Amino acid sequence: MLAQQQKIQLSSYSRLYDLVIPKDNLLRKISELIDFTFIYDELLDKYCSNNGRMAESPVRMFKYLLLKTIYTISDVDVVERSQYDMSFKYFLDMAPEDEVINPSSLTKFRKLRLKDADLLNLLISKTVSIAIEKDIIKSKSIIVDATHSLSRSNPHSALEVLRERSKLLRKAVYHIDEEMKGRMPKKNDSDDLEKELAYCKELEKCIESDQTLSLIPAVKEKLNLLKETVEDTQEDYILSKDKDAKTGHKSADSKFFGYKTHLAMTEERIITAAVVTSGEKGDGPELPMLLELSRDNGIQVDTIIGDSAYSGKENLNLKGKDDQNIKIVAKLNPAITQGFRKEEDKFDYNKDADMFVCPAGHMAIKKARQGKKNRGKNQALVYYFDVEKCKTCSLKDNCYKTGAKTKTYSITIKSDQHSQQMAFQETDYYKEKTKHRYKIEAKNSELKNVHGYHRAISYGIENMQMQGALAIFTVNLKRIIKLTS
Known part of the structure; x- marks a missing residue:
């Protein structure tokens, strides 16, 4: 059973929020920027209206997931921080004395409530509409690119992930107590995954044995991330493989196992469309869909900026709403653009x-x-x-x-078939527009390095789309806040 409970309940302690949360706090700014009731409307049919126990507000559950993405923390840590972090409670529309949820509820919410919801397009559309309303988007160009994310069960790097997580944990511990170096278990130097798992478990026990150290937030968050990784690796690295993920190529000598997210972004760095595919898919064929989605979200487009992967013959013939060819600012490559194949x-x-x-x-x-x-x-x-x-x-x-x-x-x-595009590449307009392409590389870096988009946190393309939706929603909101400030 679901009842709409969107507002903070009356509490004698609610005034604390005005005292302890600064006006420039990111979560306060996000709360002031966007009305999250659209989540309630979108998920209403996922709940029973007249039977069962009172359900947790879908808006609040969604906000828990958003906090996970903003701060790149585990389910356990986002719930725990919500117990004492007043900015979290304020963002979640909770009274200061309210109890938090059980972390397992987040897993159920993802699987039962968000399943089949077109969250990716919904959240992008919402942020783009806010940007248009705030008169942020002035350009009529979109920049396109694809970024790759490793599968959670990437067969080439499960051991590397464990080592990276254990390294971050040790670093957090040494920053507080360097004397712990002498008490740490011996590191695994082999490439045996079972031995690495055993080492990580010993490391967990060693740090948990010091109850004071293990309760320090900086250490505890890294410890919980390592525990989560160990448990997932034990359960899935042999018996389960991500069936939707595929092997793609970053270069002639470098490949990855996972997914690609194809992105379109305005010159103001607002992402306007995204398509998630398996890793082996090419970049160019997704351009028409990125253009269509951007238009559906209210963006006027007369120029597309990309690399040589988008200069295929089909893309050069893309039409605008006025039936005029859209300018493609992408360097010609004879391997895919010239002639029939x-x-x-x-x-x-x-x-x-x-x-x-x-x-x-x-x-x-x-x-x-x-x-x-x-x-x-x-x-x-x-x-x-x-x-x-x-x-x-x-x-x-x-x-x-x-x-x-x-x-x-x-x-x-057949180089003569592309003489017009070759001439266009020499114009001042082309040279000016191509200078904007770096912006999407920076956006990809933000998604990966700040919001954990370098690796899937769950299995299957639907979960990858959900992860992409939350990450893109986050970076768009942050960008809107920056531009409106």
Whole structure:
């Protein structure tokens, strides 16, 4: 059963908030900026209206999750801080003496209430509407890029994650008591994950044995994060694998297992659209959707700024609302923009590796140019794939001919078809607009390094979308607050 309980209940202690929470406190500013009742309206049908116990307000539960994202802390720590941190209680619309929830309620809320909700588009749309209302967005350009997030069960770095969390915990401890160095268990120097888990458990016991030290917030938060990681690794690294995550490529020699989030952002650094895909997907094919979502959110677009991955032939022909071509400020790359290529909807170009990726997610191992210039025939770029992988590939039908010694994919180079874009690249407008592209790199860095978006905190693309929704919602609110200040 759900009753709308959005306001702080009358309490003789409520005046404390005015005394202890500064006017420039981030949580106070967010509360003043946005009315969170839209969350209640969105999730109303997820609750029974006339049966069962009184449910915790969905707005308050959502705010708990938002606090987790803003401060990058665990479920346990966000609830514990809400017991004594007055700014947290104020943000949660609680009276100072109110009791907090059980941390397990957050897991249930994510799984039962937020499941199937289009939270990503909902939260982005809400922040964009606030930015438009505040007259923040002046430009008619969007900057596009994709950022990758490792899967929670990334097979290449589970051990590295444990080591990083234990390192942060030790660092927090030494900052308070350097004498603890002599009491710490011996670190695991092998690449054996079981031994690393055993070491982390010993480290937990060692620090918990000092009850004074383990209760210091800076240490306790790092300790709880390590515990959470150990428990999740024990439960999932053997029996479970993220079925939605895929292997993508950051460069010819670097790959990752996880997801990609394709972003569109205004020159004022307000994110206007996002699409979450598995890691192997190309960047360019997502541009039309990013444009459509940005428009649906009220953004006028006449220019798109991106890297060479977005300069494909299909993207160069994107139309505006007035049926005029949208200007694409993205450097031409002959590998994907010039001329006709077969099965172009199946093979994706990876700009970082400068190679094509087949429908099964395998990257070409080399390329070669065929034909000579000025001989009356077009040259071609030929990409070669590992034929041994093709032989056992589940998608080899209609792709690999049994017995063939090579598997190639060819691109015809016809530079004359893009003379207009080549001329556009020389204009002052193009050169001025391309200077704004760095802004989205900085935004990606903020999402990853400040709000934990470098790694998925749960399994499945739906949970990745939920994580993205909260992270993007947070950075947009912070940006709006900064610009309106």
